[in-house]
Amino acid sequence: MTKSILKLKDISKSFSGVEVLHRVSFDLQPGEVHALLGENGAGKSTLVKVITGYHQPDHGDIYLDDALVQFVDTRDSRQAGIAAIYQELSLFPDLDVAENIFVGRHPQSFGLKVDWRKLYDEAHELLDSLGVTIDLKQKARHLSIAQQQIVEIARAFSINARILIMDEPTSSLTLSEVAELFALVNNLRENGTAIIFISHRLEELFEIADRVTVLRDGNYIATTKSKETSRDDLLRKMVGRTISSQYPKTEAPLGEVVLQVDQLTSEGLFTDISFEVKSGEILGMAGLVGAGRTNVAESIFGIRPATSGKILINGLEVSINSPQQAIGLGLAYVPEDRQQHGLIPAMQITPNISLPKLDDFAKYTWILNKKEKKFAYSAALQMEVRARSIWQLAKELSGGNQQKVVLAKWLSTHPRILILDEPTRGIDVGTKAAVHKLMSDLAADGLAILMISSELPEVIGMSDRIIVMREGFITGHFMRSEATQENVINAATKDVRIENLS
Amino acid sequence: MTTQISRRTTPRINVWDLLARFREVGIIVFILLLGAVVTLRAPSFLTVNNFRDILMNISILAIVALGQTIVILTKGIDLSVSSMIGLVAMMVGFVMRQYPETPIFLIVLLGMALGTIAGSFNSIIITFGKVPPIIATLGTLSVYRGLVFFYSGGTWVNSFELPQSIKMLSKGRLFGVPNLILIALFISIIVYLFLKFTRTGRNIYAVGSNVEAAEYAGIRPQRIIFLVYLISGLLSGIGAVLWVSRFESAQTNTALGFELQTVTAAVIGGVSISGGVGTVTGVVLGAILLGIIQNALTLVRISPFWQLAAQGLLILIAVVLDKVIYTRVARN
Amino acid sequence: MTVETINKNQQENIISDRQARKSFFSIFLKWEWLLFVLILLVIFINTRLSPFFLNAINLSRTSSDFMEIGLMMLPMVLIIVTGNIDLSVASNMGMSASLMGLMHNMGINIWLAALAGLTLGTLGGVLNGYLVAYVKLPSLVVTLGTFAFFRGIAFGFLGDQAARNYPSQFTFIGQGRVFDTLIPFSVVLFIALALIFGLVLHRTIIGRQLYAIGNNEPAAKYSGVPVEKIKFILFIVSGFISALAGLVLAARFGSTRPDNGTGLELAVITAAVLGGLDINGGKGSMYGATLALVLIGLLRFGMGLLNIQSQVQSMVIGLLLIVSILVPHIGQQIRFLKQVKFRWQSILMTVGLLVVFTAFFIFFFWSRAPIIAQF
Ligand SMILES: Nc1ncnc2c1ncn2[C@@H]1O[C@H](COP(=O)(O)OP(=O)(O)OP(=O)(O)O)[C@@H](O)[C@H]1O
């Protein structure tokens, strides 16, 4: 057995009296990719933050190269050669992409003056090696979630750390970006870097990880070599039961066209988008990062109304200029960015869930607390939100549970049309199956569902029909029977400009 | 759109992009417009003498507004600058009355030291005491002003009690340009270099943009925040000495209400109240715009009773215009 | 609790609908209670220091002194909860009162003039609200501009004149008492409005939406909260109430000058913040703000009885403001310090700062010596 570079021993951590890590041990060797696996709220992110010194463990020791260390803050751990990408994206919205990569470590000339040219050159190289082109002078404020994730990855790679920690770096990336990322990870691994990798996509673990450590409810369960284990085995360790079918889309009878979008255009964002969704149908929207899918969804929901084109609901043309109107018309939109748009992190679960439909719990604008509480409780139960109580602050929940609160909040408005933007982003396998089942049931109940997802298996498995977007245009349209990974990817990477010219 | 990740395509560069990156378009347009209108009514506006007057009038404002800017960049605000100026001016005035022979550079150093100390008191309350900046400095605004009263017992230092050396500090000229303007220019350049070309300067932007992320990135936000209030105090200290020099007195109400002017100059200059955005050029232009407005209103003979209203209105128009132009530019 | 029970709880019942039990004493650690205790303390000390403190007539007069601040504070609390601020309230009040004064001087009926003042103030609020909600400028920036603009208009209206000789029906608003008791009419007005504002903030949909906006504006918008409309209305209400406060002030003084109420915006914000409102929005209550108002009022009244200069009074309030926020954090700071490894730098820095501050105070008193000698 080789010497480990990082070793955790009996780490425990509680938040306000509730233990979220219980005597967890873990070891990491140079030149390995070590995956952490566990349900939402199992304590993976907390463990990561303990390693980087963001949280202090209540109990237990951390050894770096067999020497006992104590990190007071993240700066300490960085000096010790540990770099991390946290689950909560942490870019500087007002700084440009290049500077975001080098914040705190700007290259200097004469040990004094920031060398801007060098900074841009190096940033360019880094993004190139990740296989993406992002305008280096773009302010991070204007980046999509996926672009932000890429910048974070670039930042982590630029540090040349001995230990690289990535907490769900791929949750909004598509296949091709993930492939490029893994190529880089392989490089690092060969150079002896130790990598901790967290993802809820099991296929990724099998592809990249050497070993997998499973956590359940804050307890250490097992560490196995990924070659010597199987999907079912991991799932059993993770949830203590087996999970059967993953994409339980049942055929539902299709009804009338509920939502019809006709030549919707928003200058600079998307052009001539037309599609329709019937009641009982799930329409999948695939595409690469930055294809403009979220923009379409947001304009349908009235957040940024389109400049031209028509939206018809139940055959009647409507104009939607604000989310209130959209909600009134029976639409619901689960946004991509739960921290910024989905949740109010500093508020409790209950008011978060009741916010879109406060009218239902009020008499003459007077809020009826009992009614609200009862409602929020049943909504949270239905979505299996794991938390101490519905009065816990949303920001204290684990990432996946936050996503469940957002889902609970929108489903409880009883919409007729549901738009889901990356609905299972950051959700663990068990819950994901539950969400998929829920979607299926909702469709069967006659809802029209528009689902945007970057995960191809999910799109292909769950949708009745699929439309593919690229750079603001629709470039493909497939029935469930004809959709394969290949032709969807082809459509997603087809060059629209040439096509439009001819 | 260049905002999307597009594979293997080079981002297009166009005029709008360049304009969008040059944040100060809005204010320059407004200055030119205002200048044109005023020149039509009062040709004496476009004279060297008049511009020297304008610059003299805004030099101190520009210096202190730069300190204010550095603070606002971190999402903070320093409302106590006016009282710091009042306090330092009074103390410096007392020293000079008592010891008129003191060399001027010692006086300047004294002012800088006193200002820094006052500023560091703000820093301590804000970083160690975790008091939100607007509250901490709202408190010290009245505390420092109270100290001025306590210190002076309500008395003033008058022009005839001050030595010639201090008066020459601002009125002396180099190549025909008043020292005061040169000092302001010098300080602006230093602050520009600091913010643009030092790690600390960049870290100030980072902290203002996202504190949590800054912490993740290994910056110690508390240190940066400590520093910015210190700098604001330092620049207020310099401002105080120049104030005594230019107005040849130190009074209990010196610089009363000046804090809002510094914030106004910063804000007109495109500094974002929510942190992370702002440039030295913008702020200096903001201060100049304020100076031009004041000057122009007198030149075109607006009734003194209506001048304040006109000033307020023009400030409003400036920020609205800036916003409209900037969003237009950003959209294209 | 042990781990086993938690795990069991989670399996049986993944989430509970009960509020976490708080210990009996933690209820009293709430900011509002602290303010309450401070108020009692101030009353106690002041009655010891001055026999005139508990005089009903004095108290009645002094309470009406604070009603303009109190009135303007009500919408300000709502605005601060949404994470915005209105710096123009005192200028607006000067502007509206000046218009009324001007019209009164021209011989127009006082109620008509008052109505005109209220309308103008409301229009001022419309301007603020439009720029903040629809042009999307930061409220601090907008109201910094209208702060100068409105005050300027007040000077434009009255110049160096004053308006005087208001009829007694009108001055009743500021000076009168209800039903021959000692309770000033303006206090009744304030209490009524405070109740309404408090209930709106804490019990209604709009109140909930205000907190949502203050905590995360984009998310509130995505959840169908009419963010723009709410902000617009808030600033209009603030304009109207500021104008109303302007009338009350004019009625109390029996005259109007264009600089009436200069600087009151800071007093209003001080009261709100001392009351526990988070200036960044999303936190705080109406009770707290009202208690803080009472506290400031009693403090100023007490110091006034002791003939303390008004600048020094402000200094005390300023200190109180800082200390009030500082104290609750001290425990946290100490716990934090315990965790930190003692580095020589931090020790050096602390010592350095102490030396510097000592030097400063020595210099302060030394350079001031001639003054002391003079007296
Ligand atoms: N700051 C905090 N205060 C209180 N509780 C917290 C805090 N941070 C995390 N928790 C709790 O700790 C538990 C573990 O959270 P953690 O974020 O580590 O889960 P995770 O395994 O990363 O889940 P996910 O897959 O959803 O990201 C959760 O129950 C969460 O509610």
Ligand SMILES: [Mg+2]
């Ligand atoms: Mg996590």
